[in-house]
Amino acid sequence: MTKTLTIRRPDDWHLHLRDGAMLRAVLPETTAHFARAIIMPNLFPPVVTFAQAQDYHARILAALPEGAEFTPLMALYLTEDTDPDDVAAAHASGLVHAVKLYPAGATTNSASGVANFDTIRAVLERMAEIGLPLCVHGEVTDDDIDIFDREAVFIDRVLDPIRQATPGLRVVMEHITTRNAVDYATAQDDTLGATITTHHLVINRNHILAGGIKPHYYCLPVAKREEHRLALRAAATSGDARFFLGTDSAPHTDANKLLPCGCAGCFTATNTMSILAHVFEEEQALERLEGFASLNGPAFYRLPVNETRLTLTKTPATFPSHIETEDGPVTVFDPGFVPNWTVV
Numbered sequence: 001m002t003k004t005l006t007i008r009r010p011d012d013w014h015l016h017l018r019d020g021a022m023l024r025a026v027l028p029e030t031t032a033h034f035a036r037a038i039i040m041p042n043l044f045p046p047v048v049t050f051a052q053a054q055d056y057h058a059r060i061l062a063a064l065p066e067g068a069e070f071t072p073l074m075a076l077y078l079t080e081d082t083d084p085d086d087v088a089a090a091h092a093s094g095l096v097h098a099v100k101l102y103p104a105g106a107t108t109n110s111a112s113g114v115a116n117f118d119t120i121r122a123v124l125e126r127m128a129e130i131g132l133p134l135c136v137h138g139e140v141t142d143d144d145i146d147i148f149d150r151e152a153v154f155i156d157r158v159l160d161p162i163r164q165a166t167p168g169l170r171v172v173m174e175h176i177t178t179r180n181a182v183d184y185a186t187a188q189d190d191t192l193g194a195t196i197t198t199h200h201l202v203i204n205r206n207h208i209l210a211g212g213i214k215p216h217y218y219c220l221p222v223a224k225r226e227e228h229r230l231a232l233r234a235a236a237t238s239g240d241a242r243f244f245l246g247t248d249s250a251p252h253t254d255a256n257k258l259l260p261c262g263c264a265g266c267f268t269a270t271n272t273m274s275i276l277a278h279v280f281e282e283e284q285a286l287e288r289l290e291g292f293a294s295l296n297g298p299a300f301y302r303l304p305v306n307e308t309r310l311t312l313t314k315t316p317a318t319f320p321s322h323i324e325t326e327d328g329p330v331t332v333f334d335p336g337f338v339p340n341w342t343v344v
Contacts, residue, residue, distance in 0.1 A: 003314045005277060005286060005341070009306040010293035012037040012272075014135070014174050014195050014246025016265070017060060017072075019043055021326035024063045026251045029269040029323060031068040033343055035306040038073045038135065038246070041100055046077035046112050050090035057095060069308070073097040073301075075135060079112050080119040084126040091132045097301060098135045098172070099127060103158070105141045113137075117158060124162065128169040133193075133301065135172045138181070139221055148205070151221050152180040160184075163192070172300070175200065175248045177221045179231035185242050186235070193300040195246025196236045196292075199266040201279050202335045204229045215257045216331045219250070220264040236292055237285035244296035247272050253328035267323070268333040273310065274317040275333075277341035310343060317342040 015030060015037040017023050030037060039060065041047035047056050053074040060072045075098040076082070076090060082099075090096035101120075102113030114120055127134060138159060139150040163169060173181055173194040185194040199219065204226045208217045217223065235243045249272070250265025257263055268275070273293070280289045298305045317339040322329040 002286060004311060005289070006309050006311045007290035008294040009033075009035040009308045009310045010245065010273065011035055011297050011306070012247050012249070012269075013172070013244055013297045013301070014038055014040065014197070014248045015269070016040045016042075016248070016250040018251060019056070019059065022251055022330075023059065025323055025325035026249075026267070026269060026330065027060065027063050028065045028068070030249070031065055031070040033273050033310060035069065035308065036071045036073055036303075038075055038098055041075050041077040042102065046079075047074070048077050048079055048082065048112070050076070050086050050093070050096065053090060053096050075100045077102070077112065078114060078120060078123065078134075080114055080116060082120065082123050084123045087123055087132065088126055088130055091130055096132075097303075098133045099123070100135045100137070102137045103139060103141050103154070117162065121165070124166045124169055128166050131170060131302070133170040133172055135174050138173055138176070147222055148224055151176070151178050155180060155184050170300075172246075174246055175221060176232065177224050178228045182231045182235045186240065188242070190242075193242050193244065193296075194235075195248075195297075196232050196243055197246060197248045197266075198268045198272045198275050199223070199248075199333055199335075200229065201233050201236060202229075202275065207336070215262045216334070217266065218257075218262060218264055219248070219266045222264075233279065233283055237280055237283040237288055239285075239288045239291055241291070241296045241299060243292065244300065245272075245276070245293045246297075251323070251325075251330045253325065254322070254331055255328050257331065266333045267330050270323065270332045271317065271319045271335070271339065273312065273343050274319075274339035274341050275335050277312050278335075278337070278339040281340065312341040312343050314340060315342040316340060
């Protein structure tokens with residue numbers, strides 16, 4: 001029986017760090033295990049321009065724990081007014097590695113996102129020319145579309161038409177939650193990748209709603225039926241290079257999670273690697289964890305893999321229930337079981 005597992009140090013291809021006091025409190029939870037991360041730009045106000053990305057990058061570096069080896073990979077927030085030349089300059093600098101598409105109103109701080117997709121055509125064409133990936137929050141926001149169907153409808157109405165109209169555009173379907181998304185991704189060429197979160201491998205919609213509302217399991221896209229969770233587990237553990245880790249770790253204070261209109265997001269930075277090792281072992285695919293967490297993402301983003309290593313031991317893991325911040329406590333995601341693996 002395997003007692004230890006050593007893999008190349010993983011990366012997180014979808015991470016929320018926020019800013020200010022929250023940034024300072026949660027950043028050490030990521031740098032403890034991850035070498036790099038794509039940093040989500042949905043601050044308030046959002047990180048729209050190259051100059052704003054430079055400023056945010058500097059604030060992240062200033063907040064790094066002493067001795068931490070971590071590279072923030074910046075992303076720009078796509079709006080209907082985004083300048084293609086600014087995007088190209090940001091990419092050429094080596095600082096910005098993606099542009100993020102939020103449909104207007106889809107999730108936290110997405111009010112500045114895109115409503116009219118025709119307005120972003122010039123930006124997408126430039127991105128296809130220079131090879132800069134588009135990271136997509138894949139949900140429509142129409143009031144007449146059921147929240148559990150919004151990802152599947154987005155693929156048909158928005159994503160596939162964008163890709164058909166922009167040959168060569170490299171796209172990441174972020175935090176996929178449905179069998180529909182898995183099936184779409186596996187049918188595409190290597191210009192498409194898909195991230196899968198830790199929590200969507202663990203919870204389905206019953207975890208949120210059955211026996212009382214569990215606000216700390218509420219996220220967007222919302223967790224779906226069990227059949228979709230099983231499809232995600234199969235994809236993540238398959239060894240298919242299209243799929244890689246993006247935690248979507250999203251810290252909110254408990255006060256903001258517990259409001260009558262509470263914030264969406266699960267904070268998983270602290271315990272993701274232990275949970276993933278547990279899940280992959282359950283799926284008899286422990287040997288594929290390195291691909292999912294450490295190899296497939298760099299391959300898609302055309303970056304070298306990390307030379308440093310991370311080791312886990314077959315020991316029950318323990319974690320704090322909260323991370324304290326100056327703004328209040330942030331609840332750490334509870335998988336509902338004690339993971340069998342601990343990061344050394």
